[in-house]
Amino acid sequence: MNQEKTSFVYVTYIRSTPEKVFEAITKPEIARRYWGHENVSDWKPGSGWEHVRADAQRTVQLVGKVVEVAPPTRLVITWANASQAEDPAGYSRVSFDVAPYDGMVRLTVTHDELEAGSGMDKGIQQGWPIVLSSLKSLLETGQGIDVFAKPKSAA
Template identity: 35%
Template sequence: MTTTTDVTTQVYRVYINAPAQKIWDTITTPEWNRRYGYGAPQFYELKPGGAYRATASDAMNDYHRAHGLPELDTIGDGEILECDPPRRLVQTWRMLMDPTTAAEPFTTLTYEIAEVPAQPGVHRLTVVHDVTGAPATAALTGGSLEDTGAGGGWPWVLSDLKSLIETGKGFTA
């Protein structure tokens, strides 16, 4: 007999040798967040009740045009629930570019940035993604669909973010 346990909360942690404000800005400003992960510019209205919107990158639309698919505009959306710069950001999150994830409920995404006490200047970025009721989103963000071409999820995004901040170059730069 096989039993399946649905993961409802994903937790990822990365240590970055940079000030908290630099990490915050890299997450929340399109000038920076378009340079890592999947290259999708993300826009935040940084106040409770504010909007979150991720837009398609040029590379995403190049791929769509090359495969006869319609161009994309907004690929993700949500609402800011908590905002305490540069320490904590909580938002709802939904991926719209796939019909299956778009049909799922909003998930809750939390970014926490804290200095490592024993290593001044080094900060721990923790991402907690509550994907309750959203199994397709969980598979996508967990990276389990990487071999199908869907990307490496949060592990990829956070590794690329760290590389960009510490070296000035992301994986695809």
């Protein structure tokens, strides 16, 4: 039985260059500053990549393969929880499209091939907006935001 698939698209505009945005996605030392994780790979098609928590434990949380790389305009990777790495059905796909836009950059992140209603589907709907807001903040101000922040409950 095939599960229904869904996708998530997020577009943001960043006062930066395509090269700096692409580097922020692919260079571990930059990603840790806005994501709290490092994206580790040699970024060649067919290579693996790991999303490693930038803390003392260095836990690998996500894994996948590099599908397409065209610096500084496009990166496509597969994406799965490390615990589901052996299950082909557990993978989704993320595309980063970076385009110059009137002195800025338009970054479009498309996360598709997601199992509708899954934990990953729900998680990325909360995760991508704060991660990409933090990326924008880092590149525009030099400081990311706390991607692990939780909303305050009403008293």
